[in-house]
Amino acid sequence: MAAIGKIRSWGPVLVSVIGLALFAFIAEEMFRSCEASKNEQRQQIGEVLGERISVQEYQSLIEEYEEVLKMTQGRDNLSEDELNRVKDQVWNTFITNKIIEKEASKLGLTVTDEEMQNILREGTDDMLRQTPFINQQTGRFDVTQLQKFLNDYKTNQAPQLAEQYKSIYDYWKFVEKSLRQKLLTDKYQTLISRCLISNPVSAKALFDATHQESNILLASMPYSQVKDDDVKISDAELKAEYDKKKELFKQYVETRDIKYVDFQVKPSMSDRDALMKTMQDASQKLQSGAVPAEVVRKAQSQILYTGLPVTKAGLPNDIAARIDSMAIGQTTPPFESVYDNTFNVVKLINKQQLPDSVEFRMIQIGGATAEAAQKTADSVYTALKSGIPFDSIAKKYGQEGAKQWLTSDQYQRSSTIDADSKEYLLTLNTLPTGEIKNLQFTQGNVIVQVTDRRAMVTKYDAAIIKHTIDFSKQTYSDAYNKFSQYVSENKTIEALEKNAEKFGFQVKTQEDLMNSEHNVVGIRATREAMKWIFDAEAGQVSPLYECGSNDHLLVVAVDKIHPIGYRDLDAVKEEVKSFVMRDKKFDVLKEKLAGVKSIAEAEAKGAKIDSVNQISFSSPAFIQSTGSSEPALTGAVVAAKAGEFHADPVKGNNGAFVFQVINTDTKKASLIVKDYEKQLQSRAQQAASRFLQELYQKAEIKDKRYLFF
Numbered sequence: 001m002a003a004i005g006k007i008r009s010w011g012p013v014l015v016s017v018i019g020l021a022l023f024a025f026i027a028e029e030m031f032r033s034c035e036a037s038k039n040e041q042r043q044q045i046g047e048v049l050g051e052r053i054s055v056q057e058y059q060s061l062i063e064e065y066e067e068v069l070k071m072t073q074g075r076d077n078l079s080e081d082e083l084n085r086v087k088d089q090v091w092n093t094f095i096t097n098k099i100i101e102k103e104a105s106k107l108g109l110t111v112t113d114e115e116m117q118n119i120l121r122e123g124t125d126d127m128l129r130q131t132p133f134i135n136q137q138t139g140r141f142d143v144t145q146l147q148k149f150l151n152d153y154k155t156n157q158a159p160q161l162a163e164q165y166k167s168i169y170d171y172w173k174f175v176e177k178s179l180r181q182k183l184l185t186d187k188y189q190t191l192i193s194r195c196l197i198s199n200p201v202s203a204k205a206l207f208d209a210t211h212q213e214s215n216i217l218l219a220s221m222p223y224s225q226v227k228d229d230d231v232k233i234s235d236a237e238l239k240a241e242y243d244k245k246k247e248l249f250k251q252y253v254e255t256r257d258i259k260y261v262d263f264q265v266k267p268s269m270s271d272r273d274a275l276m277k278t279m280q281d282a283s284q285k286l287q288s289g290a291v292p293a294e295v296v297r298k299a300q301s302q303i304l305y306t307g308l309p310v311t312k313a314g315l316p317n318d319i320a321a322r323i324d325s326m327a328i329g330q331t332t333p334p335f336e337s338v339y340d341n342t343f344n345v346v347k348l349i350n351k352q353q354l355p356d357s358v359e360f361r362m363i364q365i366g367g368a369t370a371e372a373a374q375k376t377a378d379s380v381y382t383a384l385k386s387g388i389p390f391d392s393i394a395k396k397y398g399q400e401g402a403k404q405w406l407t408s409d410q411y412q413r414s415s416t417i418d419a420d421s422k423e424y425l426l427t428l429n430t431l432p433t434g435e436i437k438n439l440q441f442t443q444g445n446v447i448v449q450v451t452d453r454r455a456m457v458t459k460y461d462a463a464i465i466k467h468t469i470d471f472s473k474q475t476y477s478d479a480y481n482k483f484s485q486y487v488s489e490n491k492t493i494e495a496l497e498k499n500a501e502k503f504g505f506q507v508k509t510q511e512d513l514m515n516s517e518h519n520v521v522g523i524r525a526t527r528e529a530m531k532w533i534f535d536a537e538a539g540q541v542s543p544l545y546e547c548g549s550n551d552h553l554l555v556v557a558v559d560k561i562h563p564i565g566y567r568d569l570d571a572v573k574e575e576v577k578s579f580v581m582r583d584k585k586f587d588v589l590k591e592k593l594a595g596v597k598s599i600a601e602a603e604a605k606g607a608k609i610d611s612v613n614q615i616s617f618s619s620p621a622f623i624q625s626t627g628s629s630e631p632a633l634t635g636a637v638v639a640a641k642a643g644e645f646h647a648d649p650v651k652g653n654n655g656a657f658v659f660q661v662i663n664t665d666t667k668k669a670s671l672i673v674k675d676y677e678k679q680l681q682s683r684a685q686q687a688a689s690r691f692l693q694e695l696y697q698k699a700e701i702k703d704k705r706y707l708f709f
Helices: 002-009 011-042 055-073 080-107 113-122 143-155 159-195 200-211 235-244 269-287 292-298 317-323 370-385 390-396 419-430 473-489 493-503 527-533 569-593 599-604 631-639 673-697
Strands: 044-048 051-054 212-222 255-264 335-337 342-365 404-407 436-441 444-468 508-514 545-547 552-562 608-615 645-651 655-666
Touching: 044 055, 044 080, 051 055, 055 080, 055 159, 080 159, 080 673, 113 143, 113 159, 143 159, 159 673, 200 673, 212 569, 212 599, 212 631, 235 569, 255 473, 255 493, 269 292, 269 342, 269 444, 292 444, 317 342, 317 444, 342 370, 342 390, 342 419, 370 390, 370 436, 370 444, 419 436, 419 444, 473 493, 473 552, 493 552, 527 545, 527 552, 569 645, 569 655, 599 608, 599 655, 608 631, 631 645, 631 655
Parallel strands: none
Antiparallel strands: 044 051, 212 608, 212 655, 255 508, 255 552, 335 342, 342 404, 342 444, 436 444, 545 552, 645 655
């Protein structure tokens, strides 16, 4: 009993302990859940219509489109700028497709499999014309070729063709997906455009408006006749104009104004002198007959010596420009090419007339050993020389022996070529038509026969030493220390601007920087700076960033932040002021023209007089005296009658106008109602595309790609 009583006395403590344990367990689970949610959010690259987009999903789409471009353009790699364009195109396409899918779902719009099959059977869509499934006789997409390929892909993939088949299959799946998305978008836009109908009455009105032309005498008073200093504008007037035109100043993405100092490190004179000495030594060695490949390699040239003759197109532009003026065996002294910032030395070893295109066929011979392969190849070579048909022997060894073309462009830009490839290409370049040669390589033998040679051109065998004029480590260190001191001593925007000149720097400004831009102020490798900019508060100064091609030093300060919504008056004050200025100047000129009853009276008041002919809605008035197109004047002229003097001044973009209609004329033409209804329908389709832009703006798009790319 005593024990039970003791336990009871500990009751409140036990309850507290158990409660704390339960709380700790629940809190731990909540923490894990929150941490998992945060990790998921960290992997989100953006959002559209409330749907989050993961970085993995976006990266997958980029890689898909990148492979498509490589395949269709025959490329191995894309440049940085090209990749950036791919990223933007993938993003915009993804967003557009999501918007269309949502709107189409509301309306019950879909693309059926039968509709897809109809498109494939017709074969006229531009996307289909870019595929490999083209009938060579008709030049059109051939659905039977596609079906055959898909069957072959599923049932009969030879190991040596598996990779090629997979690439083509992936490309087709991309085309199929894109085609389905395009059809859905076309359906939606067609539906919207058909809501904006045309009719015969509207067609007749359009016909009349475009065929009626007027010739006028124009009296114009440009706004420049009134000095800006003579116009007084109050803050209240600016505010009233801002409120009236507020919708013009609405922005749908956040932007930031920055101030920055960018310092590009460049080679010092001692750096240039040291490199010049290396180039002079290399030039002397080439002149003295040293092995070109060794000289080029030791000089660390950007272009390795292959010994293959190439056309001018295979040479750098600066080398191609001077190669014809060189004699065989000549070596240039070092020269500078400003366009690519290099020192260069060239030795022309040989030049000869060779075909730009070679047609050939070949048989590959293997064996258990190199000797066995050589023995088999010798017997094949003997058989071919005796007159046995090439294709029949090729088939005996499981090959087609089909003719194929080799062009100079297919190999002459390669940075490295191994010994076997060099011998192979030299043979194809120099072997006479009809000749057969047995080539022995490390992997076996290849028997080649040249069947045609075309487009004889001059090809050059040249040793080229091209070296970028780089700065040294010491030069970079000196620049870094100086810039680092400037950044560490100036922690505010005011200080950056005040002391920049003392350090030899200049503070520059960029307004309305968006996080969708790939670089800060056009400098490569500035993603970390971009992340800082869109995380900082106004007035903050960044740390020092090393960026560019490891040759730029950058410091950034956030000057102003423009959030999503309406720009405040201060941010658009000059633009608003120009509207008010124009209105006030018009009022001055309108008062000056008040009461005039003829062109002569307007001229007496200081107006400039011109004849302007053939004004119509299809040919708006362009006024020489103001240097601008004036739509308001066009409307007033078209509405006026022949002989009428329009005394009420028209407010134009750049001036005030009164005019007299000399005559009106209607061009002779037959009204074909259907043609003008088509024009109206085309305008409706343009309006539908603007409607899509409205949907884009209302899709609550969040773009955080800058955090990852």
